[in-house]
Amino acid sequence: MPEENKDTTAKEAPAAPASGRKPLFSASPHITSDETVPKIMWTVAAACAPALFVGVYFFGPAAALVTGVCVASALATEWAATRFFLGRKETTITDGSAAVTGILLAFCLPSSVPLWQAAVGAAIAVFIGKTVFGGLGCNIFNPALIGRAVMLAAWPAAVSGAAFLEKTASGALSLPSAVARVPNFVDAMTQATPLAAIKEGKFDASACPSWHDLNNLFIGRCGGCLGETSALAILVGGIWLLFRKIITWHIPVVYIGTVFVLTLAAKAPDAFKQQSMEPVLYMLQWSLFHVLAGGLFLGAFFMATDMVTSPMTGAGKIVFAAGAGALVVLIRFLGGYPEGVCYSILMMNMVVPLIDRFIKPRKFGTAGGPK
Amino acid sequence: MSFFGFKGGVHPPELKAAAGKAIETVPPPQTAVIPLAQSLGKPAKAAVAKKDAVLRGQLIGEAQGMVSANVHSSISGTVKDVGPARGPLGTFVECVFIESDGKDQAAEFKGADLNALSPQEVIDRIKAAGLVGMGGATFPTHVKLAPPPGKKIDTLIINGCECEPCLTADHRLMVEKADDVMAGAAIFRKALGVARAIVGVEDNKPDAAEALSKSASRHGVEVAVLHVKYPQGAEKQLIKALLNREVPSGGLPMDVGAVVQNVATAKAARDAVVEGRPLYERVLTLGGGAAQGNRNFLVRIGTPFSEVVKFAGGTKGDAMKIVSGGPMMGLAQATLDLPVTKGTSGILLLTERETGPQRMFPCLRCGKCYDACPMGLRPALISRCVEKRRFDELEGLDVLDCIECGCCAYECPANRRIVQNVKRGKAEIAKIRRKRKEKEDKAKAEAAKPKA
Numbered sequence: 001m002p003e004e005n006k007d008t009t010a011k012e013a014p015a016a017p018a019s020g021r022k023p024l025f026s027a028s029p030h031i032t033s034d035e036t037v038p039k040i041m042w043t044v045a046a047a048c049a050p051a052l053f054v055g056v057y058f059f060g061p062a063a064a065l066v067t068g069v070c071v072a073s074a075l076a077t078e079w080a081a082t083r084f085f086l087g088r089k090e091t092t093i094t095d096g097s098a099a100v101t102g103i104l105l106a107f108c109l110p111s112s113v114p115l116w117q118a119a120v121g122a123a124i125a126v127f128i129g130k131t132v133f134g135g136l137g138c139n140i141f142n143p144a145l146i147g148r149a150v151m152l153a154a155w156p157a158a159v160s161g162a163a164f165l166e167k168t169a170s171g172a173l174s175l176p177s178a179v180a181r182v183p184n185f186v187d188a189m190t191q192a193t194p195l196a197a198i199k200e201g202k203f204d205a206s207a208c209p210s211w212h213d214l215n216n217l218f219i220g221r222c223g224g225c226l227g228e229t230s231a232l233a234i235l236v237g238g239i240w241l242l243f244r245k246i247i248t249w250h251i252p253v254v255y256i257g258t259v260f261v262l263t264l265a266a267k268a269p270d271a272f273k274q275q276s277m278e279p280v281l282y283m284l285q286w287s288l289f290h291v292l293a294g295g296l297f298l299g300a301f302f303m304a305t306d307m308v309t310s311p312m313t314g315a316g317k318i319v320f321a322a323g324a325g326a327l328v329v330l331i332r333f334l335g336g337y338p339e340g341v342c343y344s345i346l347m348m349n350m351v352v353p354l355i356d357r358f359i360k361p362r363k364f365g366t367a368g369g370p371k
Numbered sequence: 372m373s374f375f376g377f378k379g380g381v382h383p384p385e386l387k388a389a390a391g392k393a394i395e396t397v398p399p400p401q402t403a404v405i406p407l408a409q410s411l412g413k414p415a416k417a418a419v420a421k422k423d424a425v426l427r428g429q430l431i432g433e434a435q436g437m438v439s440a441n442v443h444s445s446i447s448g449t450v451k452d453v454g455p456a457r458g459p460l461g462t463f464v465e466c467v468f469i470e471s472d473g474k475d476q477a478a479e480f481k482g483a484d485l486n487a488l489s490p491q492e493v494i495d496r497i498k499a500a501g502l503v504g505m506g507g508a509t510f511p512t513h514v515k516l517a518p519p520p521g522k523k524i525d526t527l528i529i530n531g532c533e534c535e536p537c538l539t540a541d542h543r544l545m546v547e548k549a550d551d552v553m554a555g556a557a558i559f560r561k562a563l564g565v566a567r568a569i570v571g572v573e574d575n576k577p578d579a580a581e582a583l584s585k586s587a588s589r590h591g592v593e594v595a596v597l598h599v600k601y602p603q604g605a606e607k608q609l610i611k612a613l614l615n616r617e618v619p620s621g622g623l624p625m626d627v628g629a630v631v632q633n634v635a636t637a638k639a640a641r642d643a644v645v646e647g648r649p650l651y652e653r654v655l656t657l658g659g660g661a662a663q664g665n666r667n668f669l670v671r672i673g674t675p676f677s678e679v680v681k682f683a684g685g686t687k688g689d690a691m692k693i694v695s696g697g698p699m700m701g702l703a704q705a706t707l708d709l710p711v712t713k714g715t716s717g718i719l720l721l722t723e724r725e726t727g728p729q730r731m732f733p734c735l736r737c738g739k740c741y742d743a744c745p746m747g748l749r750p751a752l753i754s755r756c757v758e759k760r761r762f763d764e765l766e767g768l769d770v771l772d773c774i775e776c777g778c779c780a781y782e783c784p785a786n787r788r789i790v791q792n793v794k795r796g797k798a799e800i801a802k803i804r805r806k807r808k809e810k811e812d813k814a815k816a817e818a819a820k821p822k823a
Contacts, residue, residue: 029780
């Protein structure tokens with residue numbers, strides 16, 4: 001008998017903790033990494049900060065205002081849509097995905113956009129771009145780009161026109177003047193972006209952006225949407241995301257690389273026809289121009305890398321990014337729009353399921369490996 | 372020596388707080404509850420009846436069939452009962468309850484000289500001692516040592532990776548009993564008749580590698596130091612890392628000429644062959660933030676978890692999870708009221724902080740699970756198919772290749788229960804195959820009828 005008593009006390013002592021809570025009983029693994037969905041989303045949002053600062057610096061407080069309106073509208077739509085459309089009790093606005101959509105939509109709008117249009121755009125981005133598919137993780141298109149595409153169709157003038165820094169001098173634009181306007185922080189004007197200036201045929205074949213122009217583009221001292229102009233600021237945020245392993249190198253490197261290489265090829269005929277400079281330099285400077293101008297950096301680091309709408313495997317990401325890069329060049333050189341980043345990503349989003357179907361990881365123990 | 376590495380894997384926090392703690396002996400329990408099913412395959416059949424007197428090391432369960440292992444008493448005393456009790460899987464299994472007589476009297480163990488034994492005699496001794504894979508898989512050791520005639524084995528690998536976080540039992544064994552481990556390796560080598568034996572140790576255990584290296588030349592066993600990565604201790608990954616050979620899908624290590632044995636099993640083999648002592652005790656790690664001190668213990672099989680915890684000083688705050696085994700692949704337990712078995716490499720009392728965030732979010736398709744999977748599978752897709760109950764698609768997703776290492780679920784930022792879904796998926800595939808076979812058999816039977 002005494003042994004039995006001993007036995008039961010031994011059993012009970014540690015098995016019944018003070019609070020009486022039962023231990024969690026679930027499948028392995030019993031530890032998880034600290035990474036969570038909200039952490040990822042809010043980190044992406046934070047990585048947008050440098051680009052937003054530069055936007056506010058060059059385009060004035062309006063840039064912050066547009067961003068604020070977009071985020072507020074996106075969050076409100078997320079709350080209402082998950083609650084009333086999806087019928088979920090738990091709110092999903094804290095997971096940060098709607099905030100990211102709002103910020104990224106604002107980044108591809110000019111700071112001169114009417115605020116109500118920005119708000120409607122953000123609502124469409126969240127509702128049509130995401131909720132109707134079933135919410136986070138289910139959408140096939142990048143929500144922010146859906147918002148931008150809809151706005152481009154609805155209010156082309158307000159959206160495609162870039163916020164500009166200075167009143168334009170009358171007369172023909174030359175490329176350097178289109179790129180290198182010194183900010184004076186007066187009211188933002190609607191004006192052509194460098195890419196639009198090219199599309200409008202303002203330059204002859206011999207014109208070539210100078211290193212000075214490229215430097216301005218890199219820093220973001222040019223017309224454009226409020227968060228896309230500064231490659232530098234986007235690079236800072238993007239490198240942080242790479243470092244945090246939220247994005248991988250595949251998409252940014254291949255996307256930008258493809259645009260660079262294809263522009264080199266596309267400019268080759270002109271390069272050898274014109275007489276004013278070294279053909280190689282001419283090609284190089286044009287390639288850098290197309291890499292830095294417009295929304296390519298924003299697209300490459302923040303839009304195309306959206307986890308939900310990009311392929312799962314590294315090889316798949318490379319195919320996806322190469323396709324998007326080729327589409328950008330096609331649209332810019334042959335298409336009707338001055339800028340092709342938005343549509344290139346949306347089009348490649350469509351084929352992601354196809355890419356994931358055909359590009360799979362190599363299963364361990366199948367072929368290849370040396371015996 | 373150089374090594375080749377393997378694809379995928381993760382780097383969880385090591386949490387090896389007990390790495391520097393010498394192995395302590397837990398006194399034999401008052402009542403030992405010894406499950407008869409302590410290996411993969413068939414459970415052993417009870418060789419004792421109620422009221423029988425038994426000695427420590429006496430056979431109490433006889434192996435049944437090909438894949439099965441003997442079970443021995445871990446204490447001396449009287450058989451109180453043979454009946455069901457909660458076993459290592461959390462389910463009720465047939466156990467032998469032995470009441471201690473307090474004397475801890477050992478049965479007579481017959482030692483032997485390895486040089487005088489033939490390979491078959493070595494295997495017989497290992498079989499008699501009831502050895503199983505002590506890394507946690509509990510596959511009967513003698514079966515692994517006797518590959519079918521067609522299979523040519525050229526390398527023996529001793530697994531000293533202990534890649535699971537928290538666990539340090541193998542580590543301490545390698546440090547303190549390095550020579551026994553190496554002797555065990557030599558025994559396996561003799562049983563298999565191979566020339567080459569390698570011990571694989573991860574580079575987070577330099578003291579173990581050093582200790583092993585000291586007796587390496589004496590036993591003619593190589594020591595390979597590998598860069599830390601989970602799951603390096605998984606058989607297939609270890610073979611790939613050491614020999615650059617991939618075990619084919621659905622195959623076994625012997626298909627690429629390798630046999631893998633755990634270091635603890637090697638030590639047990641040395642005890643069995645040299646001393647004639649069967650497997651009735653093992654080293655395990657008590658770990659986790661809710662345990663009063665993380666230490667390594669030599670514990671008799673059949674000792675309740677609760678007594679090990681009590682011996683170590685009890686709990687500290689609430690345990691969010693009780694785990695037998697390691698945090699990546701161990702089994703969650705609802706209670707401490709279950710016995711230590713041959714496969715219990717650790718008892719973990721994990722705190723809420725250690726278990727990490729639990730809230731589930733929708734899958735973001737981030738692809739982290741694809742990158743983490745050491746088997747090159749598509750965990751997110753498998754998980755989704757199970758969640759959506761699209762079981763018929765599972766076979767095409769190679770669910771059966773999954774080793775359930777947990778890398779995918781560890782990395783998942785959305786906390787999807789991927790491993791749980793895989794386990795479910797495997798069960799569903801078995802169901803589908805069973806049904807298919809029944810249908811085929813029926814069709815065959817019907818086709819045969821009119822002829823006859």
